[in-house]
Amino acid sequence: MITDGSLVHVPIGTLRTEAGAEIPEATIAYRAWGDFHGKNLLIVEHALTGDTDARSWWDGLIGPGKALDTDTWCVLCSNVIGGCAGSTGPSSPHPKDDKPWGSRFPAISIRDQVTAEYRLLEELGVREVQAILGGSMGGARTLEWTLMYPEMVRSAAVIAVSARASAWQIGIQSAQIDAIEQDPHWHGGDYYQTDEVPAAGLGTARRIAHLTYRGEQEIDERFGVMPQPGENPLGPYRDPAQRFAVESYLDYQATKLVERFDAGSYVMLTDALNRHDIGRDRGGLNKALASITVPTMIVGVDTDILYPYHQQEHLSRNIGKLMAMAKIVSPVGHDAFLTETRQMDRILRRFLVLSCQGNPPTPPEKP
Structure with a gap:
């Protein structure tokens, strides 16, 4: 060894x-x-x-x-x-x-x-x-x-x-899988031979997951209703570029995972967790x-x-x-x-x- x-x-x-x-x-x-x-x-x-x-x-x-x-x-x-x-x-x-x-x-x-x-x-x-x-x-x-x-x-x-x-765990984990599989770049799981990666779907899956990984108290104490510095999420029209601080945090977590993890593996391993019994x-x-x-x-x-x-x-x-x-x-x-x-x-x-x-x-x- x-x-x-x-x-x-x-x-x-x-x-x-x-x-x-x-x-x-x-x-x-x-x-x-x-x-x-x-x-x-x-x-x-x-x-x-x-x-x-x-x-x-x-x-x-x-x-x-x-x-x-x-x-x-x-x-x-x-x-x-x-x-x-x-x-x-x-x-x-x-x-x-x-x-x-x-x-x-x-x-x-x-x-x-x-x-x-x-x-x-x-x-x-x-x-x-x-x-x-x-x-x-x-x-x-x-x-x-x-x-x-x-x-x-x-x-x-x-x-x-x-x-x-639990049924709740299967539900929240299946929502993550669905986010990836609904990404048009997923190609039924065969995106590897294309120049495209289902980054948006994997990023969304990570945002959902990360909220279950952290405590509600911790997230609220860190971010509350603060806007991301330099942005205004309270304008007259919704603008996805104008975020609350917590949204920026989740975007960061999503980007980090997309850079280091494979979407196909994420789907397979999350499905394995759904099968845990x-x-x-x-x-x-x-x-x-x-x-x-x-x-x-x-x-x-x-x-x-x-x-x-x-x-x-x-x-x-x-x-x-x-x-x-x-x-x-x-x-x-x-x-x-x-x-x-x-x-x-x-x-x-x-x-x-x-x-x-x-x-x-x-x-x-x-x-």
């Missing part, structure tokens, strides 16, 4: 999806930090628009002396199947003709993402994982890991997610939760709009082997698990103490 933080691509063969489609010659990309010595692996799962560079998006939590201490642990983060940061996705070349997969890329589920990650670990020769931890879509994958491969996972931290997608084919949610034997910490955010705290309370009440429950208190909302570094530092340190029962792994002596 390469652990210097560089991006590594690993072929995993043909991936057969939960729904019966196939992705031939699939590849999963990963980055890892810290020496690996068999039993000291931590898997960090990224969220919807995250990537393998966990040290960047979880800044302050991964590295020497930090909560996920790379002097003790090997920390690995892979890009999900269907993504656009190194793993096979809609923008990747199809093995038949070397043209982008586009609309030929099959729908995927959270379980398919976990299957692909398991295949990656098999290729890397990993037999045991000390802990898997992730938030949002990463939390959904973490939860599925505890049910799909419990023999491989010693502990899990499930952060800011639910046991299944750990109770499917397992006798329902509570039966599935009760069957979990992996010691699991549940973490939620008190102001989360997208995955409200009552959903984490439901997990904690029904999970078979609850390790602990933690609450992030923040006006930020769902994104607090990414932004509240001090609180997450305490939570992750406590998680690893409980995971190891106070005895972290000792690296082998160097000859």
Whole structure:
């Protein structure tokens, strides 16, 4: 395993999806930090628009002396199947003709993402994982890991997610998908061979999503009804160039995502979140939760709009082997698990103490 933080691509063969489609010659990309010595692996799962560079998006939590201490642990983060940061996705070349997969890329589920990650670990020769931890879509994958491969996972931290997608979540996420698919530059998902990108649709999707990622209190305290400096949204006629400050903020967030993320992957991964349901084919949610034997910490955010705290309370009440429950208190909302570094530092340190029962792994002596 390469652990210097560089991006590594690993072929995993043909991936057969939960729904019966196939992705031939699939590849999963990963980055890892810290020496690996068999039993000291931590898997960090990224969220919807995250990537393998966990040290960047979880800044302050991964590295020497930090909560996920790379002097003790090997920390690995892979890009999900269907993504656009190194793993096979809609923008990747199809093995038949070397043209982008586009609309030929099959729908995927959270379980398919976990299957692909398991295949990656098999290729890397990993037999045991000390802990898997992730938030949002990463939390959904973490939860599925505890049910799909419990023999491989010693502990899990499930952060800011639910046991299944709620109707509200499916509705708000489907609106984002629709914004992209209604963009005339979408071309049914086959825009890759044109000079056009569905930027307007992806930007709108991001604006909708970002409002669910942040807390209402935080947004209102930051922007209120202030106009964007130099603009006047209160003129005699509506002018889209004259914005409130919050509109400018959302435009900025939209532009940033369009510059770094693929619209096809956004549709695929958002649809995967719509399909999230750990109770499917397992006798329902509570039966599935009760069957979990992996010691699991549940973490939620008190102001989360997208995955409200009552959903984490439901997990904690029904999970078979609850390790602990933690609450992030923040006006930020769902994104607090990414932004509240001090609180997450305490939570992750406590998680690893409980995971190891106070005895972290000792690296082998160097000859």
